[in-house]
Amino acid sequence: DGTLLGDNTDARGFIADLRDHAVDPAGRTVLMLGAGGSARAIAFGLAEAGAASIRILNRTATKAEELATTIVVQFPACRVAHGTLPDDVSAMAAAADLIVNTTSLGMSPNAETSPWPDGLGFDPDQTVYDLVYNPPQTRLLATAAGHGARAINGLGMLIWQGALAFELWTGSMPPIDIMRAAAEDAFGRRS
Incomplete structure (x- = not known):
């Protein structure tokens, strides 16, 4: 009949990895850096998981505003x-x-870049999640860890995205531990 169906495992993979790190987004205030395709999926996933507030920052303010408007329409309870x-x-x-970095800043080969302003610190109670997984320790994550914040890279999200896609295609969940070991061998240890 010409109907095409698609799935996106970005949001589910991100939320699964957060929960693997014992971080529940429900009731949390989230600061998102970036408003591109990954940010859109992550914002929807966070709102669906019950985040109380999502603050979206982007270099192009209109992109941040458009994403914010879309989230509010779908999830009016989320500020x-x-x-x-x-x-x-x-x-x-x-x-x-x-705090979630959805930008490519810090990704290899530009590992010295960061979306975080120089001189601005973090609170030890904050969790900083960088979707970048190559390199495993971005400048953003190093800065966060240096201030005592919890720092998580995006390798776990990549693993969960692949596992969830595999499950959609085959009906079976693959062995996450084997996938994690292979990803860690390829990209370095998990943060």
Whole structure:
């Protein structure tokens, strides 16, 4: 009949990895850096998982605003704000329980880049999740860990995305431990 169906495992993979790290997004205030395709999936996943508030920052303010508007329409109980990256990071960072980098800043071969403003710290109660997994320790994650915050890279999300896609295709969940070992061998140890 010409109907095409598709699935996206980004959000489910991200939420599964958060939960593997004993981080439940329900009731949390989230600061998202970036408003591209990955950010869209992550924002929807966080709102669906019960995040109380999502603050979306992007270099192009209109992209952040468009994503925020879309989230509010679908999840009216979730408080959503938007702003400009990096200008509004300082104003929004302190209230965040979970900070998620969905940008490519820090990804190899540009590992020295970071979406986080120089000189701005983190709270030890914050969790910082960087979707980047190559290198395993980005400048953002090193800065977060240096301030005592919990730092998690995106390798677990990649593993869960693959596992969930495999399950969709085959009806069987693959062995996560074997997938994790292979990914860690290829990209380095999990944070």
